[in-house]
Amino acid sequence: MPVRICRLDEIDDESMVLVRVDGKEYVVGKHDGRVFACDAHCPHRYAYLHRGHFNGNCIVCPLHGFEFDIDTGRLVKIRPWHDGNDWPDQDPEWYRAGDLRIYRVEVRDDGYIYLHI
Numbered sequence: 001m002p003v004r005i006c007r008l009d010e011i012d013d014e015s016m017v018l019v020r021v022d023g024k025e026y027v028v029g030k031h032d033g034r035v036f037a038c039d040a041h042c043p044h045r046y047a048y049l050h051r052g053h054f055n056g057n058c059i060v061c062p063l064h065g066f067e068f069d070i071d072t073g074r075l076v077k078i079r080p081w082h083d084g085n086d087w088p089d090q091d092p093e094w095y096r097a098g099d100l101r102i103y104r105v106e107v108r109d110d111g112y113i114y115l116h117i
């Protein structure tokens, strides 16, 4: 069911905002002239993704730098964040993360963004 989120002009180009609908959090953003929406939290260790940035067609998580495609939600890049083998995060289990859930959005003639959840 589509839910009205905010006016299109309330989100700056190349930025992301956190929105709440019925107690659940989502990210809505504008990138390369498109509007997109996804879950608010990174599938790796749950950082808020609206605090990240873009790299090409991906959101880069602000915590460990994993990258998720904003069209498919697919995890496309895992980034080691320490050199050497003596950190607990060198365990392959530490890197395990799923894909990001992407939601359909539409911009209607009334100038508002609608999120399909």
Ligand code: FES
Residues within 6 Å of the ligand: 042, 043, 044, 045, 046, 047, 061, 062, 063, 064, 065, 066
């Ligand atoms: S919490 Fe996002 S990459 Fe680790």
